[in-house]
Amino acid sequence: MSLTSTEVGSQDARSQATPSQPVFPVAGLGLAVAVLAAVAALLALTALHRMLADPSIAVSVAVVLAAVASLLPLVPALRAFGDARRRAERLEHGSLAEARHIAANGREHAHTAMGYAAAVLIVAGLLWFVTTNDGAVSKTFLRWEFLKSSFSNVAKAFVVNVEVALGAQVLVLVFGLVLAVMRLVPGRAGRPMRWMAIVYVDTFRAIPSIIVLYLVGFGLKLAQVPVIKDLPPIWLAIIALTLTYSSYVAEVYRAGIESMHPSQWAAARSLGLSYGMTLRTVIVPQAVRRIIPPLLNDFIGLQKDTALIGVMGVTDAFTQARLSASNAFNLTPVIVVALLFVIITIPQARFVDRLILKEQRRTGR
Amino acid sequence: MAFLEIDDVHKRYGDIPVLRGVSLAVAKHDVVCLIGASGSGKSTLLRCINALETIQQGQISVDGDVVSGLGVDVNRLRRNVGMVFQSYNLFPHMTVLRNVILAPVKVGGLSKAEACERALDLLDRVGMRDKADSYPDALSGGQQQRVAIVRALASDPQVLLLDEITAALDPELVGDVLEIVRELATDGLTMLLATHEMSFAREVASQVCFLDQGEILERGTPEQIFEDPHEDRTRQFLSRVLAAGRL
Numbered sequence: 001m002s003l004t005s006t007e008v009g010s011q012d013a014r015s016q017a018t019p020s021q022p023v024f025p026v027a028g029l030g031l032a033v034a035v036l037a038a039v040a041a042l043l044a045l046t047a048l049h050r051m052l053a054d055p056s057i058a059v060s061v062a063v064v065l066a067a068v069a070s071l072l073p074l075v076p077a078l079r080a081f082g083d084a085r086r087r088a089e090r091l092e093h094g095s096l097a098e099a100r101h102i103a104a105n106g107r108e109h110a111h112t113a114m115g116y117a118a119a120v121l122i123v124a125g126l127l128w129f130v131t132t133n134d135g136a137v138s139k140t141f142l143r144w145e146f147l148k149s150s151f152s153n154v155a156k157a158f159v160v161n162v163e164v165a166l167g168a169q170v171l172v173l174v175f176g177l178v179l180a181v182m183r184l185v186p187g188r189a190g191r192p193m194r195w196m197a198i199v200y201v202d203t204f205r206a207i208p209s210i211i212v213l214y215l216v217g218f219g220l221k222l223a224q225v226p227v228i229k230d231l232p233p234i235w236l237a238i239i240a241l242t243l244t245y246s247s248y249v250a251e252v253y254r255a256g257i258e259s260m261h262p263s264q265w266a267a268a269r270s271l272g273l274s275y276g277m278t279l280r281t282v283i284v285p286q287a288v289r290r291i292i293p294p295l296l297n298d299f300i301g302l303q304k305d306t307a308l309i310g311v312m313g314v315t316d317a318f319t320q321a322r323l324s325a326s327n328a329f330n331l332t333p334v335i336v337v338a339l340l341f342v343i344i345t346i347p348q349a350r351f352v353d354r355l356i357l358k359e360q361r362r363t364g365r
Numbered sequence: 366m367a368f369l370e371i372d373d374v375h376k377r378y379g380d381i382p383v384l385r386g387v388s389l390a391v392a393k394h395d396v397v398c399l400i401g402a403s404g405s406g407k408s409t410l411l412r413c414i415n416a417l418e419t420i421q422q423g424q425i426s427v428d429g430d431v432v433s434g435l436g437v438d439v440n441r442l443r444r445n446v447g448m449v450f451q452s453y454n455l456f457p458h459m460t461v462l463r464n465v466i467l468a469p470v471k472v473g474g475l476s477k478a479e480a481c482e483r484a485l486d487l488l489d490r491v492g493m494r495d496k497a498d499s500y501p502d503a504l505s506g507g508q509q510q511r512v513a514i515v516r517a518l519a520s521d522p523q524v525l526l527l528d529e530i531t532a533a534l535d536p537e538l539v540g541d542v543l544e545i546v547r548e549l550a551t552d553g554l555t556m557l558l559a560t561h562e563m564s565f566a567r568e569v570a571s572q573v574c575f576l577d578q579g580e581i582l583e584r585g586t587p588e589q590i591f592e593d594p595h596e597d598r599t600r601q602f603l604s605r606v607l608a609a610g611r612l
Contacts, residue, residue, distance in 0.1 A: 267454035270415050271468035271520060272443040281467065286458050363457060363500040 020099040023087055023106040027080035030110035030117075034073040037117035037124065041070030044127035051135040070120045077113035080106045143332050150324040150333035157320035158340050160234060161306040164316070167238040168245060168306075169299055175242060176249030181279065183254055197250070204247035209240070210308045216240035217312025237309040245302045252294045256287030289359060296352045300345055307337070368393045368555060369414070369524055374423035374433075376406075376413055376579075383409045385579040386423070391524070391572075394553040398566035398587075401576035402602060407559035408451075410576070411526040414557070415448050427524065444472060447522035451529040453509040455501035461488070461512050462497040468520045480519070487515045491545050507538030514545055525549065527558040563606055567591050575599045 045067050052059060083106025090099040130138040183197035204212070217236050220228045228236070260283050268278040310319035317337045324333035367390035376384040384406050391397050399407040412418045414425055416432065416439040425433040432442045455464050465488065466480035475483070488494045491511040501509050510530055517525060527546065531539045543565050550556065550569045560566055566573055566587060573590040575583045575598075583596045594600045 263450065263452060263454045264456065266412075266417055267450060267456070269439075270417060270443055270448040270450075271516070272440045272472040273468065274440055277471055281471065282456050286456075289458065363502050 018100065020087060020091060020096060020103050021107070023080065023084035023103050023110070026107055026110040027077065027084050030080050030113035031074070031077040033117040033121075034077040034113050037073060037120040038071050040124040041120050041127075042067055044124040044131065045070070047131040048127055051131050051138075070124070073113045073117040073120060075113075076109040076116070080110035080113065082106075083109060139330075141331050141335055143330055146324075146328050146330050146332035147336060150321065150328070151336055153324060154317050154321050154333055154336045155340065157315055158317035158337070160309075160314060160316045161303070161318075162344070164234060164237045164241065164306045164309060164314075165299075165303040167235075168241040168302055171238065171242040172245045172249050172298075172302065175246040177253050177284070179246055179250035180253035180257060183250065184257060186275070201247040201250055204244055205251075207244070209244040209305045210311055212244050213237065213240045213308055214311050216243070217309075217314075233312060233314045237306070237312060237314055240312070241302055241305060241309075244305075245298060248298045248301070249295065252291050252298060253287065255294075256291035257283055259290060260287055292352055292356060296348060300348070303345065304341060307341075367391055368395075368428055369557075370424075370426045371410075371414070372424045372426075374410070374413060374420050374425060376409055376418060376420050383579050384413065384420070387576075387579070387581055388423075389574065389581065389584075391555060391557065393555055395571045396550045396556045396558070396569050397572045397574060398570040399557065399559045399574050399576055400561070400563065400566060400590075400602075405576040406579040407576055408528050411448065411528050411557060411559055414524075415446050415526055416442055417448075440472065444468075444520050445523045446526060447517035447520060447524070448526045449510070449513050449517050449528065449530050451532050453501070453506070453513045453533075455509055455513055455516070457501050460498050460500055461493065461504075464501070464512060465516045465519045468516070473520055484515070484519055487518055488512070490548075491515055492541075505538060506534045507541050510534065510538075510542050511545060514542070514549075518549075524555045524557065527556060527560070529559050529561065531560070531562055561606075563591070563603075575602065577602075 045063055049055065049060070049063050055063075083102050087099045087102045087106060090102060179197050179200060182193045183201070185193045216239055217233065220236065223229075228239075231239075257279075264282055264286070265278060268282040269275075273281065306316060307318040309316050310322075317340060318334070321333040321337045325331050369389075369391040371387055371389040371391075374384050374387045375382070387406070387410060389397070399410065401407055409418060413420050413433075416437070420433055423433070424431055427442065427445060431437070432439075455461075456467070459467065462481065462484055465484040466475075466477065469475040469480040469483065470477055473480075485494055485497060488497055491514065493508060493511050493515065496504060496508060496512075501512065504512070514530070530546075531542055534542065539562070543562065546556070546558070546565075547569055558566070558570075568587075570587045572584060573587050574581045575590060575594075575596070577598050583590065583594060583599045590599065591603065594603060
């Protein structure tokens with residue numbers, strides 16, 4: 001008996017088609033968020049306009065355009081309402097499938113409204129932060145006259161950062177690979193080499209690079225180490241950063257080499273290639289292609305750490321910027337350094353993207 | 366004395382025996398086919414001959430020279446013993462031509478020009494000359510396997526080991542690859558094939574060995590093995606292959 005009753009139940013369920021989900025609640029929520037965002041944006045923009053005091057026409061136009069833009073999320077919110085109404089209409093006519101399609105569109109509009117409104121809210125919040133205390137925040141970080149006056153000095157000093165970064169990157173590429181290969185030397189005879197590599201990586205990955213810079217910069221000079229004591233400080237900075245970043249990059253190389261399928265080893269060795277030759281001609285070239293993205297990560301990290309070389313007495317962009325900043329009682333020069341770092345990083349990221357794409361096209365993958 | 370002698374070879378992975386006393390003599394110009402179920406030890410035997418695996422007991426000699434055990438110049442051995450794999454294993458970062466000339470230039474000491482000339486001749490023979498500048502990933506499986514055969518041949522080996530070279534191919538591409546092996550057999554190249562292509566084994570083999578659980582259970586001419594197998598296990602294996610439509 002129970003069997004037949006469930007059968008009847010399931011038949012009932014089957015005769016009921018998927019119901020159309022209501023749209024009004026989500027449309028209402030979307031409209032509420034959009035209105036909230038618009039109000040917040042208008043308040044923040046009003047504050048900004050008041051702070052600018054006597055703005056040029058172009059600035060005024062920009063503020064008005066921003067205000068109009070902050071109203072845009074209202075458009076999809078209202079569309080969602082339209083869809084909600086049309087859905088109800090379709091349901092009354094009994095065309096369920098059509099009602100479902102319209103409802104899906106309506107929800108999509110409501111979600112779009114919420115997504116864009118959230119972005120407007122965030123920007124409004126930032127604007128409010130910048131304009132608080134009658135614009136003290138924005139004046140502390142970004143003032144045009146200080147930007148102009150400090151730019152050339154900071155940019156000149158930034159050349160030192162670029163030199164140190166490039167020098168260290170070249171050395172890191174070589175030394176990191178040496179460490180990775182040492183760590184992978186096979187057999188009993190290779191054990192001491194493997195241990196040395198492990199100890200090195202464990203140590204230098206753990207020590208903060210600012211401490212390595214400090215120790216190398218002053219310690220090696222103090223100890224009167226031959227040759228090194230005569231090196232210019234910029235070279236000591238390159239050595240210190242190479243010591244630190246080689247340990248990161250060695251692990252990246254190792255991951256790349258170990259990710260190679262054993263069949264590539266078998267194929268190369270079966271052709272009579274020695275271990276070293278297989279590594280050099282078959283394994284490492286393929287591994288390097290795989291690790292370019294994580295390698296870029298470490299390189300960007302290295303570039304940023306060149307801002308620390310001030311601790312060893314080298315005048316880099318950050319040192320110069322702090323000097324200018326304390327003269328002016330304003331942090332604009334430091335913002336200039338930050339922008340310079342961003343500007344040199346972005347092209348590298350795009351370059352790597354293109355490199356990978358080109359490689360994929362070339363090998364037909 | 367046979368050209369390739371395998372004498373009582375034992376191979377274990379940890380505690381699991383894979384080869385349990387395999388002996389086999391291959392004369393020059395012989396084509397020996399190894400048949401048997403997956404896991405019977407066919408591939409492992411081939412890999413042992415090429416020293417890609419070390420053996421625990423027994424001895425392998427090529428052309429009168431013992432090539433198993435410690436102290437053997439495996440790189441020289443491998444120049445005499447070529448190998449082709451089931452999954453081709455071409456180097457994806459090199460063009461077809463560079464795949465082929467790598468060993469002759471780096472190991473064989475040929476000049477790049479000589480190696481290229483030879484490589485292009487060989488590629489021509491398998492109908493792949495116009496793909497010399499392509500990368501492996503742009504080729505079909507059958508084309509890749511033809512290149513892999515050429516790559517093994519480029520070192521001018523005296524024995525060629527073929528490890529289920531058609532097992533990963535679409536059925537329509539198998540014929541092209543087998544045709545090349547057939548030609549090599551006609552040319553008199555000494556070959557050892559692990560294969561599931563029974564009708565092909567029957568056609569080209571001078572000797573067929575049926576492996577079961579790490580042993581050569583039965584060996585003989587193709588006619589004897591396929592038409593009048595003595596062992597129950599061989600008969601069972603062949604009837605299953607037949608039922609699957611592969612004979």
